[in-house]
Each structure stands twice: as structure tokens, then as C-alpha cells.
Amino acid sequence: MKKIIPFFVVVALLILFQSFSTHKKTISILVFSKTKGFRHNSINDGKTAIxxxxxxxxxxxxxxxxxxxFTENNxxxxxxxIFLNTTGDVLDDQQQKAFEQYIQAGGGYVGIHAATDTEYDWPWYGKLAGAYFMSHPAxxxxxxxxKNRKHPATSFLKDxxxxxxxELYNFKDINPDINVLLxxxxxxxTxxxxxxxxxxxxxxxxxGGRAFYTSMGHTKETWTDKLFLIHLYGGILYAIDRK
Known part of the structure; x- marks a missing residue:
């Protein structure tokens, strides 16, 4: 005898499937590239690549x-x-608080290159980013x-x-709790x-959240480098808590 699935069960399953599909399709990231100091001419290349x-x-x-x-609701x-080559003091006190709450609620952060040349007067951000920029040679x-090939940002590297x-940054105030990939x-x-x-x-x-940082990303050429883009994508996967 063929079993008949109750109508309300069918409806519930359809709603669940639709909700799951919608969730998969609406994963969003925000690329933030405000500058109050030096401005990299590769920022637009970075936006395009991401x-x-x-x-x-x-x-x-x-x-x-x-x-x-940078509000709690938004x-x-x-x-x-993603903090893409941000520099200087880019968030006010209220915006900083909203971002802290976002991370504490399980949000993800990706810092690219000059993200460590940002918000020197906000110690929480320095710890999140993992270090502050000190200097760089040519x-x-x-x-x-x-150093770690088990992470999605480096697992693709065979050697x-x-x-x-x-542009090769030197760092200060390095957070001892970071897990180093490279x-x-x-x-x-030199x-x-x-x-x-x-x-x-x-x-x-x-x-409460997840943070990934790469100091690569200064030059325009980097943003067409396939290895770098795979590296960055692996960092994004970690930040959004996906394998």
C-alpha cells in the first residue's frame, strides 16, 4: 500500500528546502577600502578581483x-x-563599537596588506588584525x-x-595568539x-569571530596572480567559516 505524505509535511519540507537554498545563495561579504593615509593605486584592481x-x-x-x-543592523x-588596503583612522567610535559587536557575534574579518596600517589608536583592532605596520623596503x-599547509589559504601550495x-611589510605589536601560515x-x-x-x-x-590576514596585495600585478587569489580565497573561506 502506497503511503501518502500529509500535505503539511510536504509544505514544511518545501519551506525548509527553499530556506536552505536561499541561505546558500545569499552569502555576502563587504569589501571596505576607505583610506585616511596613503592610498594604494591597486585598490580598484582588488575590488575587481574579489x-x-x-x-x-x-x-x-x-x-x-x-x-x-558600519552599523549593527547592516x-x-x-x-x-574585508579591509582592503585601508589606511589611517577610518571608523569613528560608534562604528568601531558596531564592528566589535559584529565580530563578537561570530563575524569574519579579512585584512589585506595595508589593513595593518589602520586604526593605530584602537588596540582591539590591532589584536584582531594581528599586528601593526612598522615599515617597508622597496x-x-x-x-x-x-608554515602550515592544512589551512585553505595554503593547502594548494605544493612546495x-x-x-x-x-611590498614587504615589517610589523610591530604582533599578537602572540596568531596562527602563522607564511x-x-x-x-x-633587502x-x-x-x-x-x-x-x-x-x-x-x-x-568570538574569525580573522585572516595576508600582507600581500600592494601591486596591481598581485591582483592577477592566480596563486595569490587562491590564497586569498582560502582566507575568505576561513573567515566565513566554510571549508
Whole structure:
């Protein structure tokens, strides 16, 4: 005898399926690129590249330089917020509080390059980002040492050394709780000031949320580098809590 599924069960299943599908389709990230100091001429290249990543991997990308969007209600829409080459004091006290609440509620943060040259008077942000910018030499090629290949931001790298050309930051106030993915070999270039331990990309759980940072992303050429884009996408996956 054929079993008849009650109508209300069918409706419930349809609602559940629709809700699941909608959830999958509405993963959104916010790319924030406001500057109050040096402005990188690669910011537009970064926005374009991240939008292409979103299109390829089916997440929505909003871009803004309007700090007024940092409110509790608006930030709830985003699985992660990317600070793309931000510089200086870009959020006021109220906006800072809203962003702290967003992270504490489980939000994700991705910092790219000059994100560490941002908000020096906001210690919470410094710990979230993982360090502050100190200085940099001229753009040059260097050897990056892979310290962790289990993370999506580095799992694609087959070799233990990654050769990459970029602006190579020196850091201060490094958060000891970060999990380092890449370090830079200071013997491979001129101008390093962090010594034997010079982290360049990392991640960590922080204050209820997830944070990923890569110091790559200064040059326009970086934003068409396939390895860098895979690296960045892996960091975004971590920040939005997806495998």
C-alpha cells in the first residue's frame, strides 16, 4: 500500500528546502577600502578581483568606502568584512563599537596588506588584525616559507617555498595568539626588520569571530596572480567559516 505524505509535511519540507537554498545563495561579504593615509593605486584592481572571486564561487560582494555602513543592523548581512588596503583612522567610535559587536557575534574579518596600517589608536583592532605596520623596503621578490599547509589559504601550495614579488611589510605589536601560515625569509631580500620570525600571513579566532590576514596585495600585478587569489580565497573561506 502506497503511503501518502500529509500535505503539511510536504509544505514544511518545501519551506525548509527553499530556506536552505536561499541561505546558500545569499552569502555576502563587504569589501571596505576607505583610506585616511596613503592610498594604494591597486585598490580598484582588488575590488575587481574579489568581485570575480565572488562570481566564480557564488558569494555576493558589496564594496564601499562609506564608514556609515558600519552599523549593527547592516553588518549582520555579511559573513565577512574585508579591509582592503585601508589606511589611517577610518571608523569613528560608534562604528568601531558596531564592528566589535559584529565580530563578537561570530563575524569574519579579512585584512589585506595595508589593513595593518589602520586604526593605530584602537588596540582591539590591532589584536584582531594581528599586528601593526612598522615599515617597508622597496617592492622586491622574496621567499615565503609555508608554515602550515592544512589551512585553505595554503593547502594548494605544493612546495614549502613560495616566491612572490610584493611590498614587504615589517610589523610591530604582533599578537602572540596568531596562527602563522607564511613567514618571509629575510635573507632572500633587502630591508627586513623582524628577524628570524617574520610572519606574513596568519589566522586566528578572536573575540568570538574569525580573522585572516595576508600582507600581500600592494601591486596591481598581485591582483592577477592566480596563486595569490587562491590564497586569498582560502582566507575568505576561513573567515566565513566554510571549508
Amino acid at each position: 568581485a570575480k572571486l565572488g562570481k566564480a564561487h557564488r558569494f555576493l560582494v558589496d564594496t564601499t568606502e562609506n564608514a556609515a555602513l 553588518l549582520k548581512k555579511y559573513a565577512a568584512v 617592492v622586491q621578490e622574496a621567499k615565503f616559507i609555508v 614549502s617555498v613560495w616566491i612572490h614579488k610584493d 613567514t618571509i625569509d629575510e635573507n632572500s631580500y 630591508g627586513g626588520k623582524n628577524g628570524k620570525f617574520h610572519p606574513f600571513s596568519w589566522y586566528h579566532n578572536f573575540d
